[in-house]
Amino acid sequence: MMQGVERRRRVTVRTPERAGEYEIEVEAGALARVGERVRAVVGPYSRRAVVISNERVWGLYGARLSESLRLGGFEVYRWLMGEGERHKTLRTAERALEFLCEARFERSDVIIGFGGGVVGDLAGFVAALYLRGLAFVQVPTTLLAQIDASVGGKTGVNMRAGKNLVGAFYQPRAVIIDPETLRTLPQRELTAGWCEAIKHGAVGDRRLFDATRALLMSGEPLGETELLADLIAAHCAFKANIVAGDEREEMTRTDHLSRRILNFGHTIGHALEAATDYRRFRHGEAVGYGMLAAGEISARLGLLDRGELDELRAAIKLAGRLPRAKDLDFERILQALRLDKKSFGGSIKWVLLERIGRARIVDGQEVDRSLLEAALQAALKD
Structure with missing residues (x-):
């Protein structure tokens, strides 16, 4: 070219x-x-x-x-x-x-x-x-x-x-x-978008995760016009492939092409938005915190290596500063979680990580209150 x-x-x-x-x-x-x-x-x-x-x-x-x-x-x-x-x-x-x-x-x-x-x-x-x-x-x-x-x-x-x-x-x-x-775009909108980009790579494509991180590490990702357009198209292609196999997010599917893997970080992210009356977070910012918490849960369950969790945390930090969250009330977040629209049979299905680039859908019974509270405290402390 x-x-x-x-x-x-x-x-x-x-x-x-x-x-x-x-x-x-x-x-x-x-x-x-x-x-x-x-x-x-x-x-x-x-x-x-x-x-x-x-x-x-x-x-x-x-x-x-x-x-x-x-x-x-x-x-x-x-x-x-x-x-x-x-x-x-x-x-x-x-x-x-x-x-x-x-x-x-x-x-x-x-x-x-x-x-x-x-x-x-x-x-x-x-x-x-x-x-x-x-x-x-x-x-x-x-x-x-x-x-x-x-x-x-x-x-x-x-x-x-x-x-x-x-x-x-x-x-x-x-x-x-x-x-x-x-x-x-204001910086916060860019941060929200980069968090979603990191999510795509984290759940299904290690190369996409690395490419997103590399562009962020360049310091001025919007200045790399052709690389940015290539990356946007790559993210669209990733999601299009998921949608082609699972258009309506079939709740019984748990394989790696299930559309539900795209909910990584969203279960807690949506709860954070609801608990703050949709006034504190951009959607992607809440998902950033949600990914940190879901990554912490993954590590505490023995699914995800701590080194890969550190990679995830570092990538989210590259996306930009997230709004304060350590003052939020756990009970209010828990109440919002109970109303999650993606629950199945009365139980939340958690999207967790086995490694960067590979997600797993886990039954909510494996994530008890004490584990959830500890993971949230670790994620929201910054």
């Missing part, structure tokens, strides 16, 4: 329960091509596109996206939601659905999720509900959304009892990723 010439990376997602397939495209400057790509996947009869986003993302990139969509022949509408997990609710979804009804959107029209994981989850959920399913395209703008949340068709909203308890599996027609949008 000639120096300075950027290239487009494509990852194909195949899902067993949906006819056909769709593509994830990763390319610097891809925002200018969104209209062209959306037109290609929704066909010639689609007239209108509604962009679901938030004020921050729209203020930075809304004009650029709108122009691209207009060049693609779409009449552009926008609907903006609040920032953060606390806005990912049924009430917010209801307001978005009322907007679509009042604007008389039709089945030939398209919804575009333009933002981070919160926006993408809610936009996909609304797309799944309105007229029993409207075409949906993901244009993720955060690192976490680009490598994880936009891939695989999980949509949903939070309830008071817990995170993502209401939702649907609804695959997009396409995912269009422009790594240039990462340059305007």
Whole structure:
């Protein structure tokens, strides 16, 4: 490849329960091509596109996206939601659905999720509900959304009892990723995304873990444009492979291709978010702590070598500083854990590590209260 010439990376997602397939495209400057790509996947009869986003993302990139969509022949509408997990609710979804009804959107029209994981989850959920399913395209703008949340068709909203308890599996027609949008992200959003990247490698691909760590060790990962785009595509390919084998996260599966291995760090991470009313942590930050705790549990059960746990801890530290957590009440965290949506037969199924690159699903009976409390104390002490 000639120096300075950027290239487009494509990852194909195949899902067993949906006819056909769709593509994830990763390319610097891809925002200018969104209209062209959306037109290609929704066909010639689609007239209108509604962009679901938030004020921050729209203020930075809304004009650029709108122009691209207009060049693609779409009449552009926008609907903006609040920032953060606390806005990912049924009430917010209801307001978005009322907007679509009042604007008389039709089945030939398209919804575009333009933002981070919160926006993408809610936009996909609304797309799944309105007229029993409207075409949906993901244009993720955060690192976490680009490598994880936009891939695989999980949509949903939070309830008071817990995170993502209401939702649907609804695959997009396409995912269009422009790594240039990462340059305007606050550091905490980048930290959240890097934690999810570390998770991918930790549960299923040692080489992906090492590549992610190496880019972080460079000191300026966003400055390595081509390496960054390659890594984003590699993470998308990793998750696409998991989704292809287990689209709907079958609860009885425990093999290494089960989609459930992607929940490493999420059981405790979701509990930390719920215990702080979704106000203290970015999702990936909570997952960072969740991985530290799950790694500690793995080591204390004799599954994971302490040296590999130290590698995991060092990689998470490279991702960035996590918010304080040592003041959190254990009982409140425990209460949130009991409401985990991934419990099976009344028991939490823990995703633990045998080694970096290999996960194991363990029955909750093996993780008693004293072990959980000790692991949390070790993870949250910094």
